[in-house]
Amino acid sequence: MNTKIAIICLLQLIFIFSCKNKSISPEERFEEWTDNLQSVYQYGICIDSLNIEQYRIKNGDNPASIFASLGISAMKADSISKCAIHVLDPTKLRTGMNYYTFTTLDSIAKLKYIVFAKSLIDFAIIDLSTDSIKAYSYSKEITLKKKFVQGTITSSLWNTIKANGVDPLLAIKLEDVFTWQIDFFDVKKGDSFLALYHEAYIDDTIPLSIASIEGAIFTHQGKEFKAIPFIQDSIVEYFxxxxxxxKKDFLKAPLDFFRITSRYSNSRFHPVLKRYRAHHGVDYAAPTGTPIKSIGAGIVIKKAYQAGGGGNYLTIKHNSIYTTTYMHLSKFAKNITVGKHVQQGEIIGYVGATGLATGPHLDFRVLKNGKPINPLNMEAPPSLPVKPELRDSFMNVKKSILFELDSCSHISKESLNQINMFQDSVQLLKKDSMQIN
Incomplete structure (x- = not known):
């Protein structure tokens, strides 16, 4: 009985469907099908019926020559240049920059749009599709993806991160976070790290850069250092x-890349004077021109030249307790004058060998309450801790981040790669299912 009912229902459906088919003409069916197709967009332009050509700016090119090569008259090219000046500065066009033309697919192609790639993200659009010329900016969508990496150092943090298939610039981000806790020039074989981080993507598919550290644990010489990002006073800080x-009041060193050649001493053999005398500073060897940073905010109180000693030097007063001096500079940074207030990390000069020096280096000195101290042993208090009224929120954030780090650390590298690939595939499917704008 059930079989007979099923056959009858099936025959009824076939009859209804065939009748429906007969009531729609082929032209109507094609129109219905095309209406369901999604338009494709590039740089915010519907390209369904356009042809795209890519060009590269050559040495000597300028807006006039570019427009002329596209068959645009000199008068119209001048109008385009004036209209687009607010989005496309002609003085900033550089050799190697890409630009694109969008033309119709007709037998006589008509130029509808010109797109200049100012960067991987930012574009200048010149719209010639109507009688009036229009020019506007377009930026590609930037998305963030949270990822995880862990490793044990065998040579350097940079090489270890790179060996894990991660952008090695993550190493610089980690060094910035832990700059006061860890001397990264003293990182040892066997030190390890765990890190959650956001990577920025263009159009959800093209990796752009490491955006931020979302939580990290660095184990240095057997001691764990944790970094928890938390928003306080509208600023993301690490606790x-x-x-x-x-974050401390001072940076650990005034240079990013250096080699210590002479340490603080009350009796050091001077390489030029050939005798023993006190050396109340630390010598950092680095190539001439290496940028020198102020280790903390303060006011420049001295800027001078000492022929028989420090050569070009600067002295910065940070507070009522600490003063720092930077010696043997090849030159000072622009706008550095006595009385100027400088920020922590601001470039104040460049490594050189002026004065009494055998080679390019920075002689860095610190005074505490007017007396010289060893810069390598200098301790500085931390910045403001989490405020009492935000304590509960911070504890919840910390618990969540440490749990996520611990969970990820127990997942194999292969599994993590599969998870990341799955997440990427999901994002692509979502993107494909939506109209691209």
């Missing part, structure tokens, strides 16, 4: 697990 800021 340890007790809520103290990882």
């Amino acid at each position: 340890d697990e007790t809520g103290n800021s990882l």
Whole structure:
């Protein structure tokens, strides 16, 4: 009985469907099908019926020559240049920059749009599709993807991160976070790290850069250092697990890349004078021209030249306790004058060998309450800790981040790669299912 009912229902459906088919002409069916197709957009332009050509700016090109090569008259080219000046500065066109033309697919192609790629993200659009010329900016969508990496150092943090298939610029981000807790020039074989981070993508598919550290644990010489990002006073700062800021009042060193050639000493053999005398500073060897940063905010109180000693030098007063001096500079940074207020990390000069020096280096000195101290042993208090009224929120954030780090650390590298690939595939499917704008 059930079989007979099923056959009858099936025959009824076939009859209804065939009748429906007969009531729609082929032209109507094609129109219905095309209406369901999604338009394709590039740089915000519907390209369904356009042809795209890519060009590269050559040495000597300028807006006039580019427009002329596209068959645009000199008068119209002048109008385009004036209209687009607010989105496309002609003085900033550089050799190697790409630009694109969008033309119709007719037998006589008509130029509808010109797109100049100012960067991987930002574009200048010149719209010639109507009688009036229009020019506007377009920026590609930037998306963030959270990822995880862990590793044990065998040579350097940079090489270890690169060996994990991650942008090695993550190493610089980690160094910035832990700059006061860890001397990265003293990182040892066997030190390890875990890090959650956001990577920025263009159009959800093209990796752009490491955007931020979303949580990290660095184990240095057997001691764990944790970094918890938390928003306080509308600024993202990094705190340890007790809520103290990882940021100190001073940087650990005034250079990014260096080699210590002479340490603080009350009796050091001077390489030029050939005798022993006190050296109340630290010598950092680095190539001439290496940027030198102020280790903290302060006011420049001295800027001078000492022929028989420090050569070009600067002295910065940071507060009532600390003063720092930077010696043997090849030159000072622009706009550095006595009385100027400088920020922490601001470039104040460049490594050189002026004065009494055998080679390019920075002689860095610190005074505490007017007396010289060893810069390598200098301790500075942390910045403001998490405020009492935000303590509960911080503890919840910390718990969540540390749990995520611990969970990811127990997943194999292969599994993590599969998870990341799955997440990427999901994003692509979502993108394909939506109209691209």
